[in-house]
Amino acid sequence: MNGVQTISLGEIMAKKSGSVDPSKFPGEVFDLYSIPAFDSRQPEVVAGKLIGSTKQIVEPGDVLLSKIVPHIRRSWVVGEKQGRRIIASGEWIVFRSEKIYPNYLRHVLVSDPFHSKFMSTVSGVGGSLLRARPAFVEKIKIPLPPLEEQKRIADILDRAEALRAKRRASLAQLDELTQAIFIDMFGDPVANPKGWLHAKLGDVIFSASDGPHVSPEYTENGVPFLSTRHVRAGEITWEDLKFISKEDAEIQWRKCKPERGDILYTKGGTTGLAATVKTDRLFAIWVHVSLLKPDPEKVDSLWLESMLNNEFCYQQSQVLTHGIANRDLGLTRMVKIKIFLPPLHLQKEFSHRIDTLERMKIVHKASLAELNELFASLQYRAFRGEL
Template identity: 50%
Template sequence: MSAAVTITLGKIMATKIGSVDPSKFADEVFDLYSIPAFDKGQPDIVEGAKIGSAKQIVKSGDVLLSKIVPHIRRSWIVGEDRGRRLIASGEWIVFRGDCIYPGYLRHVLVGDPFHIQFMSTVSGVGGSLLRARPTHVANIAINLPSLPEQRRIAAALDKAEELRAKRRSTLALLDEYNQSIFIEMFGDTVTNPKGWSETISLGEVADIVSGVTKNGKLNGKVTREIPYLAVVNVQDKSLNLSVVKSIEATEAEINRYRLQKGDLLLTEGGDPDKLGRGTLWNEELPECIHQNHIFRVRLTTDKIHPFFLNWLVGSQRGKKYFLRSAKQTTGIASINMTQLRGFPLLLPPVALQHEFARRIAAVEILKASHRASLAELDALFAALQYRAFRGEL
């Protein structure tokens, strides 16, 4: 193994690569490397007339690094020349150099060691307004082994990354299988081809409450600290308990908002496509309450299985109902208690609902195994990155 040298990214940052206004070449077809195209996995093939602003001219083998929304790790290698001019949007920082193997540099740019430094170059306020500053990125130093060594390291990391991708793909297929089970057993929940009863609303068979108000006035009342769930904890059919905050609450509030096994937790709003997002509480913590931006739905009948209800609310039936009912402002949609109580249920036989829960539980056991394997692969990949970029692999 030859010794690595240390260089700053400014040495390989392509700053004078030229630009083109595609609209002046209306009939020409370009390969456009944009942020949306990255998320789709391939460049857009688009006519100049349909491109509204000037773009950077790039070439095959260039390595791109997104400077917008920098917490999302986006790095892309410009693909082969397919007879069309290659262009990239201005959101990319472009790297080019005879001393770099593109596959190696891409791994560096999405790796943990680099990302920590990269985030320190960011300016702006929140979300999509955050941007990395290229002049600051240029000062970040990386280890650069010989080209043969870069290829060897990239190949090892590519193999590990491939294994992680396969595991993620398997998990996605299992999610699709779960969805197919739901459709097979209950049909299209919007058109209801199986003719299930639709005469009962959620409010008739469930106790629904909002949660504790953060920073509420306590006026000297006796309180104690207790964990509480925030919106970030409630995902689609899962809980994210990596960070659970605590709040001071009175015993009356704790008794009112204490979660019980089988409670359905639903967020009141967010992005329109996330309406109906919720999951079940299965006593993951000994004691817990929830904040006021989360609805707690506690069934008062045995005619509905909580697990089926979770899936029904998150189905197209729920999404269409909530989207139609929700208050929407600047891309944010929210529902209120009255709208939630009015949600029109489907009522298949309860035995069928229980059978659905059993079938999904069997798949979830498989998913848990694959998730554990993926976590091990993620840890291995992080260790490989750390060793590789320190010249120890």
């Protein structure tokens, strides 16, 4: 690290921060830093009578690191007091020291170099049962420049992070605009104020099929093999791919071959998300993804994608999804999803508008990718004393 001083996390870990059982103070209101509250970056304001277990007592400026589901990077700086006692759930590892500028430490704890070390401390059988072990976390060394340098680094990274956040917010607004245009043109499907014809999904597609029901043999390269995690509402992602051989893909394509204009619709695990195939790239799909072949004389693919991703159809998909541990939206059930059916020329007009939005998204995503690369470079240089 080019001579940068380091410190073990154990030296700044608040091992005796104290605890409280809020239920013994039923009328008192607490600020609770919980894992579910993290995404909003606002602690829960909750009465003691509604809190069912003992919590850690934390202080403003403490830095929290989530030890559960550790592949999701969660670090949070405790905010100022708002006239209430501040507590945190036991899933957080708490750090506290005058040697550390809190926001600098937060950046360290979500950085790539730290995260790789952090994941080596994990135990458990997988998924939500994975836990980072504090006894091992405390042995990890992090760079410790002088306090003023920490503040300078944190300020630079804060500004770069703010740029990324603005770009992500712009993308989210474009996603929301798709549904806003849908409602403006066609009305709410629940009320159907424009009196469009009623139909079912099965009425407007040639077929609904799915991928193989047995685990394939993966290869180092070959044909991309997509699963549920590659399908989001309105988007197919091509990251973290697995591959199968061309020979195996040819066998699968006899039953189920994705083509441009088809729709991928998730049917296992996370169900009810639709994304149109907008590429001629060859790929295959897993059993938990269904392949819908729209009838172009009845329905436009992008319009149908938005219809299926509308809350009206999404809620139907959840009712039709069976199972708890192994959730499944069966092919024979999904085709019963109710839709309305505007004239095809209006569907195509909607599709044209969405094409414009998609081009805007491509520009924003390219900009976000550049900002992500910049941020990663800044992190790398900052924690090596090169910034």
